[in-house]
Amino acid sequence: MANPKPEELTQIDYRPPHKDWMDPAVDFRKGVFCYSALPKNLQYLDLPNPRVWQPFDKDWKLPPDWKRIILDGMRERLKKFRSFRLFMDICVRCGACADKCHFYVGSGDPKNMPVLRAELMRSVYRRYFTLAGRLFGKLAGARDLTENVLKEWFYYFYQCTECRRCSVFCPYGIDTAEITMMGRELLNLVGCNINWVLEPAANCFRTGNHLGVQPHGFKDSVDFAVDELEELTGIRVDASINRKGAEVLLIVPSADYFGTPHYYTFLGYLALLHEVGLDYTFSAYASEGGNFGLFNSHEMMKRLNAKIYAEAKRLGVKWILGGECGHMWRVIHQYMDTLNGPADFLEVPVSPVTGTRFEHARSTKMVHICEFTADLIHNGKLNLDPGRNDRWKVTFHDSCNPARAMGLLEEPRYILRHVCREFHEMPENTIREQTFCCGSGSGLGTDENFEMRMRGGLPRANAVKYVHDRFGVNLLACICAIDKATLPTLLEYWVPGVEVAGVHELVGNALVMKGEKERTTDLRGEPLPAKEAPAHA
Numbered sequence: 001m002a003n004p005k006p007e008e009l010t011q012i013d014y015r016p017p018h019k020d021w022m023d024p025a026v027d028f029r030k031g032v033f034c035y036s037a038l039p040k041n042l043q044y045l046d047l048p049n050p051r052v053w054q055p056f057d058k059d060w061k062l063p064p065d066w067k068r069i070i071l072d073g074m075r076e077r078l079k080k081f082r083s084f085r086l087f088m089d090i091c092v093r094c095g096a097c098a099d100k101c102h103f104y105v106g107s108g109d110p111k112n113m114p115v116l117r118a119e120l121m122r123s124v125y126r127r128y129f130t131l132a133g134r135l136f137g138k139l140a141g142a143r144d145l146t147e148n149v150l151k152e153w154f155y156y157f158y159q160c161t162e163c164r165r166c167s168v169f170c171p172y173g174i175d176t177a178e179i180t181m182m183g184r185e186l187l188n189l190v191g192c193n194i195n196w197v198l199e200p201a202a203n204c205f206r207t208g209n210h211l212g213v214q215p216h217g218f219k220d221s222v223d224f225a226v227d228e229l230e231e232l233t234g235i236r237v238d239a240s241i242n243r244k245g246a247e248v249l250l251i252v253p254s255a256d257y258f259g260t261p262h263y264y265t266f267l268g269y270l271a272l273l274h275e276v277g278l279d280y281t282f283s284a285y286a287s288e289g290g291n292f293g294l295f296n297s298h299e300m301m302k303r304l305n306a307k308i309y310a311e312a313k314r315l316g317v318k319w320i321l322g323g324e325c326g327h328m329w330r331v332i333h334q335y336m337d338t339l340n341g342p343a344d345f346l347e348v349p350v351s352p353v354t355g356t357r358f359e360h361a362r363s364t365k366m367v368h369i370c371e372f373t374a375d376l377i378h379n380g381k382l383n384l385d386p387g388r389n390d391r392w393k394v395t396f397h398d399s400c401n402p403a404r405a406m407g408l409l410e411e412p413r414y415i416l417r418h419v420c421r422e423f424h425e426m427p428e429n430t431i432r433e434q435t436f437c438c439g440s441g442s443g444l445g446t447d448e449n450f451e452m453r454m455r456g457g458l459p460r461a462n463a464v465k466y467v468h469d470r471f472g473v474n475l476l477a478c479i480c481a482i483d484k485a486t487l488p489t490l491l492e493y494w495v496p497g498v499e500v501a502g503v504h505e506l507v508g509n510a511l512v513m514k515g516e517k518e519r520t521t522d523l524r525g526e527p528l529p530a531k532e533a534p535a536h537a
Ligand code: SF4
Pocket: 100, 101, 102, 103, 112, 113, 114, 117, 159, 160, 161, 162, 163, 164, 165, 166, 167, 176, 177, 180, 437
């Protein structure tokens, strides 16, 4: 069956359905769900109940005591995570979050309202963990945990990108993403997970990165980029791997050295770090910044995050510099300290170029490359020619995790305003803390989930369309590997004519390197815009 056309997906029915919200029946039709994880990936990660199954199967082949496993898991987590207990108890159903989720906006399905998504779990919590629920059942908003309820959890907790937009509007600070994380963690206990989360996680343990690129393949990719940058600029940079005693460990998402348009961002990093003479090394063991554990369980998140710090210790670096990635930064800023930190064996990061001490990173010892670059520009350390990016009219998509989870709002804009000459913001209620998700985060960027991705990405694309129609914007810059993978598809669908780039691709274009040959192309190999003729008196 062909994918639906945009004019079909804009026919959104916001009328409430006739059936009671407590009815858990869901329809796993093509285009709105992700395929289950392959048994080999569960086995590799030592996860329970590896088997062949699919969400549309009638029999999910659950363990015989699946209900006890889920309820025990819930009890354990209610004890362990105060936030979980709080979020189960304090919602007053004010509805402030109801229309803030991109999946609700794009699908009209009321169970994609954050409040109702959370009720799917709260109803079970009430039934088994509150007196009112035990005594009055449905009257108290309580539901039995049945196989259909479990299937409904799977359906809706994998229609949430854990983006946290809803939490910005909740007067009680309820974070529905955390409820989704708990839902996925519980489903995980009985072997119900999706392949697009578990395969990258398994690859990461096997080869060091989500894409499954082996160490020699990683080295080839870095060498290839070094050669290509030399062809473009005439300068040969030194990009070492596993070099003990380097000052800084550079960690980037693996898509940066293997995907498009990510790769141009990677060239931008190499050019920049050479230009300022940073003493850095990559690692083949930790050749991945992304952390798909965030979309699976706290335990998996911890295991993946630990690799970065183990490698920093082994290589003896002073601090860590991180590339343009989304979930890496959410994990670093919100969880790393209690998972694997504080990283006291490292030093508080200090830029050797400007002397700036990044005090805010004193626990994680990890600095975002946008912070590093903005500081270089602020201190006048870069020679930039923004005219080299004149073929682009640029807007900026705040990727959910760097924006909402770490507050990285100004640095990318500051950089963009110095490396491009035409920059336009999308409407206020779609950027910064209120940014709309790409619709494919948290492992939902699969082909089989195409319709739901396009629906979920509609509010983002709509805001891009606004600046495209009004100002002729033709480039959406962002700082997340998932965004760079999924936004090109989204924009081709909803706003043809707008491309996607990383911020450091534009930095690499604008950067005038000492001793470079006259550049004729940008990092994509496209001709540079003709220089304006000097004005005559
Ligand atoms: S976290 Fe994002 S995707 Fe999930 S319910 Fe909230 S707004 Fe929707």
